[in-house]
Amino acid sequence: MNYSRIPLDHEPLYIHDRNIIFSNKNKILAEMLDSSYLAMVYTKMEEKEDEFLPGLSSLTDLEIIYFFVHQETHDDEEKNRKKQTKKEYFRDLLQFYTFIHVQLQQDEVSSSLFPYIRKKHIRSYQEWLKNGAFQHRKQGYAIATRARKITVVKSFLQFLYEEEVVEFPLQVAFKKSTVRRKDKPKRELTYEEVKSLLDYYKDHPINYALLLLLATTGLRVQELAKASWRDLYYDPSIEGGTYFLKVIGKNNVERHAVILQSTLESIQRFRKRRGLSTEIDVKSNSPLFTTNKGKAYGYKYLSQYVTRIIQDTGFLWVRNKGPITPHFFRHFFVNYSVLTLGLPIEQVQKTVGHQSKTTTEGYVAETINKGMNAGLYWKKQIF
Structure with missing residues (x-):
C-alpha cells in the first residue's frame, strides 16, 4: 500500500491512499479529524505556489479533502467549522469519494480521481443516495439526509472548481433537493x-x-x-x-x-x-x-x-x-x-x-x- 506522508516537525502522520477507506474507515476518520497537521499541509501548498503552480497540486485526494474541511475561512475562529461539523463533513465526503472510486475502477485510474469525475457520476451518486441499497436501511436515505449530504458535496465540488482541480462546475449536475415541511419527520409527543x-x-x-x-x-x-x-x-x-x-x-x-x-x-x-x-x-x-x-x-x-x-x-x-x-x-x-x-x-x-x-x-x-x-x-x- 502506498502512503502519502505529510512532512512534520514532530511524530509523523500518514494520510493513506484511498484503499484505506475500504479497509479501515475508523482509522482514516481519526487521522482526518486531527487538525494539528493543517500547518504542514499549508507548507506543502506554499512550496508549489512559490513555483507559480497550483497549491493543491502537491496534495493527494485525501489531503485535499482534509484541507477543505479544516481550512479556516473566517478570521473569527468562532465562525470556523467545529469538530462535530468536521466529523460529519468527513463522513459525507469519504462516502462520496468511495462511491466515485467504485465508479472509476473500470478506468484503472491510479492517480487523483477528481479530474476524472464527470456530471454523469454526480447524477449516479444522487440516484444512489435515493435508491441505493444500504446496510442499515432498506432503500436510500430520507430526503432531509440526502439534502444535507448533497449540500456538503456541492460545496466541495465548487471548491475543486474554484481551485482548478476539476475542469467543470460539477456541482450544477445535482438536481434540486428541497426539504419541504411535509417531508420532515413528525416528532410530536403529547x-x-x-x-x-x-x-x-x-x-x-x-x-x-x-x-x-x-x-x-x-x-x-x-x-x-x-x-x-x-x-x-x-x-x-x-x-x-x-x-x-x-x-x-x-x-x-x-x-x-x-x-x-x-x-x-x-x-x-x-x-x-x-x-x-x-x-x-x-x-x-x-x-x-x-x-x-x-x-x-x-x-x-x-x-x-x-x-x-x-x-x-x-x-x-x-x-x-x-x-x-x-x-x-x-x-x-x-x-x-x-x-x-x-x-x-x-x-x-x-x-x-x-x-x-x-x-x-x-x-x-x-x-x-x-x-x-x-x-x-x-x-x-x-x-
Whole structure:
C-alpha cells in the first residue's frame, strides 16, 4: 500500500491512499479529524505556489479533502467549522469519494480521481443516495439526509472548481433537493405520552432522570451529554431562587436551562445511584451524567440509549410512531411552552437556542393550523 506522508516537525502522520477507506474507515476518520497537521499541509501548498503552480497540486485526494474541511475561512475562529461539523463533513465526503472510486475502477485510474469525475457520476451518486441499497436501511436515505449530504458535496465540488482541480462546475449536475415541511419527520409527543413514559420509569433513577431532563428543558442530546456537574448552579435572584444548567449549544452559544425542583431531585437520584456527589459544586469537572463505568456519555450512544428504553416500554403508541429519539422531547418542550402555556414564540426560540424564529414556528405550525380549522366552529349536530 502506498502512503502519502505529510512532512512534520514532530511524530509523523500518514494520510493513506484511498484503499484505506475500504479497509479501515475508523482509522482514516481519526487521522482526518486531527487538525494539528493543517500547518504542514499549508507548507506543502506554499512550496508549489512559490513555483507559480497550483497549491493543491502537491496534495493527494485525501489531503485535499482534509484541507477543505479544516481550512479556516473566517478570521473569527468562532465562525470556523467545529469538530462535530468536521466529523460529519468527513463522513459525507469519504462516502462520496468511495462511491466515485467504485465508479472509476473500470478506468484503472491510479492517480487523483477528481479530474476524472464527470456530471454523469454526480447524477449516479444522487440516484444512489435515493435508491441505493444500504446496510442499515432498506432503500436510500430520507430526503432531509440526502439534502444535507448533497449540500456538503456541492460545496466541495465548487471548491475543486474554484481551485482548478476539476475542469467543470460539477456541482450544477445535482438536481434540486428541497426539504419541504411535509417531508420532515413528525416528532410530536403529547403531554399524556410523555407522562406515560415518566410513570413507566418512575422507579428507575437512571432512565427517569434522563427522560425528565429532556422533557422539562428542551435540551439537545449533545448538550446533555457534554454537561458537567459544575454547570449546575443556583441563582437566588431569579423567581426567589432557581436552579440553572449552563450548556454550550450550536455555534458555541451559551444558554442556561431552568432546572425544576423535581428535575433536580431526579438528577441527584441518578448521581447517587452512580456513586457520585449530589452536593452542588461549581468546581467539579465530573460529567453531569455518567455511564455505569463512570465515564461521560457519548452523545450518539446516549441518543441510542434513550431511543431504546422508550421502545422497551412496549406501548402501542410508541410502536405506531416508530423510533422515538431524544429530539422528540425538544419538540414537546416547544409545543407545550407555546400551545399550552401560551408563551411567545420569540421567548421559546431563545430558550431552546434556535437561530431563526422560523425553526421554532415549524415545530408548532401543524398543531396551530389544526386548531384554526374552520370545521371546529361547526355545530356538532348541525345535521
